[in-house]
Amino acid sequence: MRALISETPGGPESLKLVEMPSKPLGKGQVRVAVKAAGVNFPDTLIIQDKYQFKPPRPFAPGHEIAGDIVEVGEGITAYKKGDRVIGMIGHGGYATEAVVDEIQLLPMPKNMSYEDGAAFTMTYGTSYYALKQRSDPKPGEFLLVTGASGGVGLTAVELGALMGLKVIAAVGSDEKMEICRKYGATMFVNYAKEKMRDKVKELTGGHGADIVYDAVGGDAFDESIRCIAWYGRLLVVGFAAGRIPQLPANLALLKSCDVRGVFYGAWRGREPAEARKNFDELLAWYGEGKLKPHISMRFPLEKGADAMNALLSRKATGKVVLTVA
Numbered sequence: 001m002r003a004l005i006s007e008t009p010g011g012p013e014s015l016k017l018v019e020m021p022s023k024p025l026g027k028g029q030v031r032v033a034v035k036a037a038g039v040n041f042p043d044t045l046i047i048q049d050k051y052q053f054k055p056p057r058p059f060a061p062g063h064e065i066a067g068d069i070v071e072v073g074e075g076i077t078a079y080k081k082g083d084r085v086i087g088m089i090g091h092g093g094y095a096t097e098a099v100v101d102e103i104q105l106l107p108m109p110k111n112m113s114y115e116d117g118a119a120f121t122m123t124y125g126t127s128y129y130a131l132k133q134r135s136d137p138k139p140g141e142f143l144l145v146t147g148a149s150g151g152v153g154l155t156a157v158e159l160g161a162l163m164g165l166k167v168i169a170a171v172g173s174d175e176k177m178e179i180c181r182k183y184g185a186t187m188f189v190n191y192a193k194e195k196m197r198d199k200v201k202e203l204t205g206g207h208g209a210d211i212v213y214d215a216v217g218g219d220a221f222d223e224s225i226r227c228i229a230w231y232g233r234l235l236v237v238g239f240a241a242g243r244i245p246q247l248p249a250n251l252a253l254l255k256s257c258d259v260r261g262v263f264y265g266a267w268r269g270r271e272p273a274e275a276r277k278n279f280d281e282l283l284a285w286y287g288e289g290k291l292k293p294h295i296s297m298r299f300p301l302e303k304g305a306d307a308m309n310a311l312l313s314r315k316a317t318g319k320v321v322l323t324v325a
Contacts, residue, residue: 003060003095004304006047012305012312014047015061015094023099025073032085032100036118037093038064039299039307039320040151041240046091052265055091062093062322065100066108066117076102084108086117088125088268093118094304096324103272106279109287119293119319120286121279126237126264127155127213128278131163133267134260135211135233139164142229144200144209146220147240148185149176149317154294156213158183162290165211168203170196170220172314179294179317196220200227208232208255218243225251225259232257294318 001022004015025031043061045051069083079085079102087105092098108117131137143160147153148169160167161184169180170189177188189199200209208229214221218241221234225247228234232255239245247259268275285291296317299307301324310316 001095001097002301004062004301005058005060007058009049010047012044012047012308015305017302017304022097025071025099027074028076028102029073029099030069030076030079030085030102030105031071032065032067032087032098032105033070034065034067034093034096034098034324035114036066037062037301037322037324038118038120038122039304039311039322040064040122041238041311042122043094044308044312052263053090060092060094062095062098063090064088064118064121065093065098066114067098067324070097078102079105079107084114084117086112086121088121088265090265094301094322096301106283109283111287115295115298115321115323116286116293118321119295120282122264123152123155123293123319124159124282124291125268125275125279126152126262127159128282129264129267129275130213130235130237130262131156131159131165131211132278133274134235134262135213137163137165137211140166141210142166142168142204142207143211143213144168144170144224144227145185145213146170146196146224147214147216148180150215150240150314151311151319152215152237153213154180154183154318156215157185158291160184160211160213161186162285168200168209176317183294191220191223196223197227204229211235213237215240217241217245221245225255225257228255228257230256234259235262236260237262295321297321298323300324
């Protein structure tokens with residue numbers, strides 16, 4: 001098998017494409033021939049030892065995959081050789097094959113492409129958990145999404161609109177506004193030109209954002225807490241800006257608002273049945289044509305470093321995908 005591996009902590013250029021022996025299957029595991037792999041911000045952190053989990057080296061990054069089962073281990077009942085699957089596997093996706101625990105897999109809908117499958121699990125899973133389980137949404141509420149044209153941001157826009165929320169997309173360019181408009185946003189903030197707190201208050205008639213979905217951190221978080229509505233819910237999804245912000249407690253007091261963490265991977269491990277229900281709903285919506293991943297860039301496996309850098313430079317919108325075979 002070929003794999004793009006991390007041998008020492010570093011940036012994308014530290015990855016090496018190598019030939020290595022296939023891993024043996026354990027009980028409850030399957031071997032997946034990877035056809036496509038999603039590129040996500042946590043992949044750039046895990047190779048620098050900056051993520052919540054630090055797998056032993058050498059390892060291949062790559063949290064989400066789509067492909068075909070080519071071998072099943074002892075105790076497998078839900079899948080068979082030849083099944084098309086998608087999966088969230090933590091790491092190991094930047095390779096031609098992956099050994100995966102059965103619980104990490106989902107069956108691919110018949111009308112789903114491998115690229116869509118590789119772009120689906122992490123971003124839609126995170127955003128749906130954030131909006132459904134963590135935000136107590138009510139139809140007609142204002143949802144502010146920071147970094148709205150990015151991987152998780154655009155799925156939050158799309159799902160928020162589908163759930164009946166009034167979506168405000170905060171982005172850094174007018175071009176990115178148009179992408180968010182196609183996915184359901186009806187109001188916009190260009191924070192390269194406008195102060196977010198002032199624009200959000202203007203757009204909402206002084207009400208503020210009932211729900212803030214913030215995967216950016218840094219200045220975006222600072223602005224979000226200042227334009228949140230009374231009884232608002234600020235969802236802490238990530239820190240793509242690089243700076244982990246500090247919360248002035250007096251602002252939470254003045255708005256009677258909640259700041260709620262969104263650690264999707266941990267919740268999925270703690271409540272797998274609920275997580276599966278979420279995916280049953282998401283995949284049904286995909287099958288009905290109500291959801292469609294926006295893939296802006298595709299790279300072959302050997303260009304995995306370029307794919308990561310495209311994500312880090314914010315040149316990409318929506319998802320970046322590696323085509324493996």
